Amino acid sequence: MKYLFLLISLIMNGILFSQSSSISGKITFESKAIQLTTIELLKSSYKTQIDSLGNYRIENVAAGNYKIQVTSLGLQAINKNISLKENETLILDFKLKENENELNEVVVSGTLKPIKRLESAVPVEVYNPVFFKKNPTASIYEALQNVNGVRPQLNCGVCNTGDIHINGLEGPYTSVMIDGMPIVSSLSTVYGLSGIPNSLVERIEIVKGPASSLYGSEAVGGLINIITKNPTNAPVFSADVFTTSWLETNADIGVKFKIKEKATSLLGLNYYNYNQTIDNDNDGFTDVTAQNRISVFNKWNFNREQNRLFTIAVRGMYEDRWGGDVNWEKKYRGGDQIYGESIYTKRGELLGSYQLPTTEKLILSFSGTMHFQDSRYGTTSYIANQKIAFAQLTWDKKIKNNDLLTGIASRYTYYDDNTASTAILSENNPEKTWLPGIFLQDEITFSEKHKILLGIRYDYNSIHGNIFTPRFAYKWKINNNNILRFNTGTGFRVVNLFTEDHAALTGSREVVITNNLDPEKSINANLNYIKKIYFDNGTFVGIETTAFYTRFSNKIVSDYETDPNKIIYDNINGYALSQGISCNTDINFTNGLKFILGATYMDVSNVENGIKTRPFLTENFTGTWSISYKINPINVSIDYTGNVYSPMKLPLLSETDPRNPNSPWYSLQNIQFTYTGWKNFEMYAGIKNLLNFTPKQNNQFLISRTEDPFDKNVQYDTNGKVLVTPQNPYGLTFDTTYVYGPNQGIRGFFGLRYNFY
Template sequence: MTCKKNIATLFFVSLSGFFFGQEISDTLKTSSVEEVIVTATRTERNVATLPLPTQIITGESIRKSGVSRLNEIIQEQTGLITVPDFGGGEGIQMQGLDAAYVMILLDGQPMFGRSAGTLDLSRISVNNIERIEIVKGASSCLYGSEALAGVINIITKKPQISDKLKGNVNYKIAGFNTHDASANLEYGKNKIGGELFANFFSSGGYSLSSDEFLNTVEPYRNVTFQPKIKINFNEKVNLSASTRFFMQNQDYKARIESQEMTGESLIKEWNHALLINQQATEKLKIVYDLYATHYQADEYLNQNSGQLFEESRFDQWFFRPEIRSHYRLGKNTLSAGVGMNYESLDRTYFADKAVLNSEYIFGQFEWFLKEKWNILAGFRYDHHHQYESQLSPKLGINYKWNENLSLKASVGYGYKAPDLRQLYFNFTNSAVGYTVLGYNVASEKLALLQNQGQIASVENVDFSSALKPESSVNFNFGGYFKKEKFSFDYNLFYNRITNLIDTKVIASKKSGQNVFSYLNLDEIFTYGAELNSSYRFNRNFTVSAGYQYLIAKDQEMTDRIKNGEIFARNPSTLETFQLRPSDYFGLLNRSKHTANLKLNYTIQPLGTTINARLFYRSKYGIRDSNNSQILDRYDVFVKGYFTANLTINQEFKYGISAQAGALNLFNYKDAANIPNLAGRQFFGRIQYQF
């Protein structure tokens, strides 16, 4: 309670298309000179002058694609791969780094609810999105923890101060008994504007197997309600307030020891943001930002007799007041900010409510040197109470060679704080018998198990020092070329993560099972290249293509292979043999090659647009099947595959439009290895704009 009071005191005291972005433009706009982005610097910046790898997905291109949820549009972008988690949700992999290292923002505010490191992107409707800004590479100098790989900022529509009621309603029906209905209304008068968005989404789920009881994804339904208000007090001061409510119910089923059990999973989410923008002087702008969010997930499972078998809860709160200022020095901008974080989690398998507190400051200087050079330098210092504090610097340089060509390079430091699960988990699987303990409670709980006579042996592990945050160094070098109808951009990247937090056996039980905890163990690296190009044949026909090459490996395993320490077992002869460096494929769930091809054609006299997208992902490994401790070329792989999406848009008079199309047009399925890829799904949508 004291911390919450301190947060409030600090804040109040301080108060004193696809392809549619050009004429008929790209699905994913990249480095277009007309575009402005705020995520990369927290100031409005022209994309072409940024020294960081950035991408923009426009709201118009999202609408023309016909998709409904955020994961569907994200997975169509170059270098972004959606991966399933244990609960059927989808996170995002960026530059070869897991979803746990990608920060997801909604209108510049962090989203929470990562039960196992993954934030499910399907929680977010795309029907009121104005644009999505993607910044690749370590961004901890502005956003702190979880921004090692990059940031995805979903920017929703803002209230407009107009005395005319505007809005739209739309309804989509699709395969798998899917229904998506949305309404968006906006109205303003004098100095006050308001906007209201509501969405209902339901799915019958789908099954990729012949099991009549269990589905791959069980049926679910959710609602989103998001009101916003903006008040212009005068020319120098305005206030913006927004609230988002999200609630989802999903069927929960399990088969345990041949007994079929049923239950329900319930998610409730609430986000609230209050911002005051003050133009203190002609050169100085101050932003007062107060943000709070609450994420709650509860589920239960009953036996077929109706008796409760198990239940779990996940109750997370986050509060953050922040003050930032931007001072103009000619063309240059000096930014600075200070804030506090308060996070708590009350969860099943936690002995007590876990709390994380921190304070932070950050600074940034955007320097335009003559007409060709732009230098971006920044830092952030996070003072943590439960683990080591962190300093996160960043430096970027952009050189405008001429009107058609620019080059950019950046280096940054990122970190990811240990999450509350890694610090305070206390879980024992009642059926199997293994135990998982968070780092901060491991010594106490292990001693308790020893006193109970359950432990046979203990590993030599020191828990006296604090668990270190995972940290990374990120390098990017790229360029952009555009002339007449052709554009091309590239980015070369390298990431190295140290103090990677992973599970390790810390003791063995007399029952034969193990006790695990989370420790700083490994060091991994990723590197590769991303390429995007677009060619506009005429005002009606545009083609674009994207490609990513990726290598992602464990440094320790790479060294051990070179030293001849890693062996694999031949499944036929059961003989072991030494692995060579060329046998090491890399980390699980990483493809060396991913590519996309997108075509957009408009039939002007009919008002019809045809949008076709083709995607390729090369093979990737899913498990170590020969006891080599690494993913080698003799293990189990998912074969490379193609998928395709097709959307036809038709414009009518009086603000009416319609869509028809298909996702996963080729009906590619792999029930055993790709649970997040359903079969072919046809859809149709009708929309009325007024």
């Protein structure tokens, strides 16, 4: 017993001796002590919180190597490796910074210059790569499905091309930019969003409502600005590769290199391949378009005196996609033996910004794009060539309480295709449009709480003449946790019809344009409120609510119903409305559980002769969510994401068409598990479309008459109406436009990420 007591004493003395070290210090933010801050030695039981003065102390710590983590809601966490010796008193002070993943990100889209999101008079939504990693996708187009109020809309059930809807407005009303440059036009929205390596994206900024006073044409209903990484801050090497149980393969590679101290370059490669022929709905046509895509992106930052800006980037993309009859091969391209839709796309982009060597802040921005598309929709060919050149010079000047921004811009658009839209009396006549403009913006700060923004833009379109777009914004910072914004402005869009409507190029419908189409115009107002709530237990809740109203004049509408064999286009004889309310909520619990919830209710309608109708493919309600939780002891994160959509009106071919005139309520849900226990590596796996939803579940068929895609057996009466026959019991023609959601069921995925700094 005496020896046992001696042994226990020695062990206890050893423990007490080895745990005689301590760590102490002070945590501050902007020279002030802060509350609700936790200090923890990861993978150990040592943990404490600061006192009212910001001081902390962890005692009786065993000697060894640790990683100390400092976390405080709304601020960036700090992680630092430390080495603690026996009997050592280690003093560590930390200064925390604002968390860019919360509500204080730096944004540029609202005012064309960097400003903290909470300080901006214009509400801007920001989504960083962490958000999109919760549901990995092969393109930014697909990734946007988890953004509240934003819906990727498929326009073709065969070739799977599409556009982006914001608050129920069709894709042509959304301006898509890269680094603020309008390089993604309506012809190539889906292609411009495909092939941008996700590993090169710093963040995506979304402005809902007209932004034409700064960005000109196409920014009528909203703006999506893809901000690419600064090469200086990028990893030396990054890779993200994943595949699915459908054998879709996507690879994003990024490499950074320097040329002495003069320049830093970031080279990115995206490759996507899917070549399976799957027909789970048994209609004889592919459920998902086969694609082979490669995209190369290269961005340079040059070091100049006085830290003046000079950056330039180029991107090249090639894609080969096809869908159609499962027996289709390339030898049938353009023929009438076996139906297929085949699209070859070549695209090149150049963009950059250069700050002039002057005492005033003058920045020259420029971009250029070349887009060539060679398409075959059965026997219909669509060969289009578009070139866009853009240049803009801005002057940024602060005078007392006035933050001025003025600029001149010019855009040249060349567009040619093989349709009647670029022909006069059977002679080819490419469309060439100049759009010079000048704009002025003044952000006036009356006090810390009150700020207004005034803006006006004048553009001269070489076809349509003078266009004015004013803008007004007011921000009231009630306090640090309550902010109210009011915005109003106008937008405009000059239309090239055939670049925007896939239905005009496929199926058997005849395209009819009743008059010369006038530019579309809109006026918008929205009221935005941000509320931040900090609970005593450390829980944080951020709520952002926006009420919006947009009224269109001269809106171009497509009439599918007057004649089932025609699509009739004309400016609306009346007006169109998009109005509603949206809410985004972030909830962060101290145990690592995080919710991002979004909901939008909208009323989208066309009003003609006092009659209100609902456009096709516009939902009344959309909801999104992302629920995340990290199990620290085993380094595993769980992400459950999804969306839900209310019914949409769908285009039918006739009164006897058996397909549902409205889509059902439907939801696309995903779950992902990510392991981060290896240095620089992330391994992830999960399931997409957990509910296995496909549009076919509520219909006899999606694509009409797949057995007769060239309408060889369709009979018509003397008025051109399709006859009901034993071979055609519903009186239909071949049509691919009945589509509202992806026709791809449940599937698993597995991927690996690597970042080396």
